[in-house]
Amino acid sequence: MSEGRKVRAxxxxxxxxxxxxxxxxxxxxxxxxxxxxxxxxxxTPDAIAVAVLKLCDATRTVEDIAQELSGTYNAPPDRIRxxxxxxxxxxxxxxxxxx
Amino acid sequence: xxVEAAVSAQSAACLKAPVGLLxxxxxxxxxxxxxxxxxxxxxxxxxxxxxxxxxDVLAQAAELGVLQLHLSGGEPTVRRxxxxxxxxxxxxxxxxxxxTAAVLLTxxxxxxxxxxGLDHVQISLQDTQAANADRIAHYxxxxxxxxxxxxxxxxxxxxxxxxAPIHRQNISxxxxxxxxxxxxxxxxxxxxxxxxxxxxxxNRAALMPTxxxxxxxxxxxxxxxxxxxxxxxxxxVVPDYYARRPKPCMGGWGRGIINIxxxxxxxxxxxxxxxxxxxxxxxxxxxxxxIWLGSQAFQKYRGTDxxxxxxxxxEFREQDWGGCRCQAFAFTGAADLADPACNKSxxxxxxxxxxxxxxxxxxxxxxxxxxxxAAR
Numbered sequence: 001m002s003e004g005r006k007v008r009a010x011x012x013x014x015x016x017x018x019x020x021x022x023x024x025x026x027x028x029x030x031x032x033x034x035x036x037x038x039x040x041x042x043x044t045p046d047a048i049a050v051a052v053l054k055l056c057d058a059t060r061t062v063e064d065i066a067q068e069l070s071g072t073y074n075a076p077p078d079r080i081r082x083x084x085x086x087x088x089x090x091x092x093x094x095x096x097x098x099x
Numbered sequence: 100x101x102v103e104a105a106v107s108a109q110s111a112a113c114l115k116a117p118v119g120l121l122x123x124x125x126x127x128x129x130x131x132x133x134x135x136x137x138x139x140x141x142x143x144x145x146x147x148x149x150x151x152x153x154x155d156v157l158a159q160a161a162e163l164g165v166l167q168l169h170l171s172g173g174e175p176t177v178r179r180x181x182x183x184x185x186x187x188x189x190x191x192x193x194x195x196x197x198x199t200a201a202v203l204l205t206x207x208x209x210x211x212x213x214x215x216g217l218d219h220v221q222i223s224l225q226d227t228q229a230a231n232a233d234r235i236a237h238y239x240x241x242x243x244x245x246x247x248x249x250x251x252x253x254x255x256x257x258x259x260x261x262x263a264p265i266h267r268q269n270i271s272x273x274x275x276x277x278x279x280x281x282x283x284x285x286x287x288x289x290x291x292x293x294x295x296x297x298x299x300x301x302n303r304a305a306l307m308p309t310x311x312x313x314x315x316x317x318x319x320x321x322x323x324x325x326x327x328x329x330x331x332x333x334x335x336v337v338p339d340y341y342a343r344r345p346k347p348c349m350g351g352w353g354r355g356i357i358n359i360x361x362x363x364x365x366x367x368x369x370x371x372x373x374x375x376x377x378x379x380x381x382x383x384x385x386x387x388x389x390i391w392l393g394s395q396a397f398q399k400y401r402g403t404d405x406x407x408x409x410x411x412x413x414e415f416r417e418q419d420w421g422g423c424r425c426q427a428f429a430f431t432g433a434a435d436l437a438d439p440a441c442n443k444s445x446x447x448x449x450x451x452x453x454x455x456x457x458x459x460x461x462x463x464x465x466x467x468x469x470x471x472x473a474a475r
Contacts, residue, residue, distance in 0.1 A: 005281055005282065005330075006281075006284065006330045006331075007330065008328060008329030008330055009329060020258070021256065022218055022219055022257065022258040022286075024194060024218075026192070028164070028166065030116050030162075030163070030164030031116060031164060035166060037166060037167065037194040037218075039196065039218075039219040039221075039258050039260055039286060039287055040167075040196065040219075040221075040260065040287065040289075040334070042118055042166050042167060092329060093328055093329040094332065095286050095287075095332055
């Protein structure tokens with residue numbers, strides 16, 4: 001069965017991150033905040049994480065997302081790319097994002 | 100913009116609304132695991148809530164702010180209306196988690212549940228060796244069926260958690276559990292040292308590992324977590340008989356979790372019925388919101404006002420919330436004393452001695468979970 005073993009996904013500028021089917025980004029009306037629902041886990045992403053996750057459609061690359069957000073947040077794309085790559089790597093390691 | 104800052108666990112964000120609902124749909128189960136978390140007094144099928152009652156409860160729960168629904172039991176798949184319950188969870192926006200022994204599942208049933216919106220499946224395994232697993236569950240060929248069902252879960256694209264309840268009679272298989280979870284393509288593995296309530300407390304001497312075994316299991320899990328980063332999430336539940344600090348049981352009494360029994364009683368935790376002096380409301384009689392906010396049972400040990408010393412002045416009182424009320428009562432005879440797992444408890448040394456002595460003695464025979472065994 002060893003051929004079925006997964007390997008750790010590494011996030012790069014060319015990765016096309018998306019949310020797995022079993023992970024749900026939802027606005028939680030009761031608390032007035034966004035939540036990420038995953039198996040036995042509930043995360044509360046901040047506004048920037050929400051902005052990134054909303055662009056994680058498995059079509060845009062990390063580079064595309066960095067370009068879009070650099071306009072929104074008026075920050076250099078290089079800086080944004082580095083920040084969101086690190087963020088998405090942590091989320092990928094938690095199983096919240098797939099690339 | 101680190102993830103630690105960006106993504107924090109829910110518990111801190113919400114003080115008023117419950118996050119999780121543990122729905123014990125039934126106490127019926129084909130397995131007879133001697134560490135079952137159900138109470139010794141099992142409820143019969145006649146007292147179970149109707150389909151309509153559960154659908155209404157789920158709508159109320161979502162309205163109240165519950166995010167995750169854990170469909171448990173007993174064995175939840177014995178309920179023939181499970182599809183309706185799953186569909187309602189999806190409709191009202193609850194993230195649904197099926198906690199199953201999986202021996203009654205068919206591929207067709209899993210497909211139906213997935214089609215009705217099931218989000219996640221958790222399958223318990225008693226060991227990685229079939230003979231010992233079936234002996235512990237007291238059920239023939241159960242292990243093979245579980246592995247087959249786990250394969251269906253993955254084939255249908257559903258996320259899979261394996262739950263491994265760990266005790267002295269399977270702790271030597273821990274490395275094999277981790278390997279099996281990886282080979283099956285599970286997203287999560289729960290390495291859950293048995294917690295000693297209900298049937299597990301009844302069978303404690305047959306289940307308690309030694310301190311050295313527990314420490315080795317923690318080291319093994321730490322190494323596996325490092326090796327499997329980004330591949331398998333491993334949750335580790337430690338046994339608190341060898342601990343120095345108590346666990347924040349249920350994340351604190353009445354802080355985040357609601358437990359509903361097969362007959363509709365609403366509990367702050369699944370073992371709460373072992374405590375004296377608590378009045379449990381039933382969803383048949385009172386709206387869930389009223390119960391959460393005002394039920395005597397939820398108010399009794401909520402927050403810190405109920406605490407005595409050493410909890411009352413303890414710097415950790417809002418981290419561990421005094422530990423577990425049920426364990427405090429079971430061991431000390433007073434539910435408002437510190438959990439004996441805490442080294443500030445005057446019962447702490449006696450508590451640890453019980454574990455050491457039982458673990459060092461020959462394991463007695465299991466009392467398998469059954470309505471008949473409870474009467475003895």
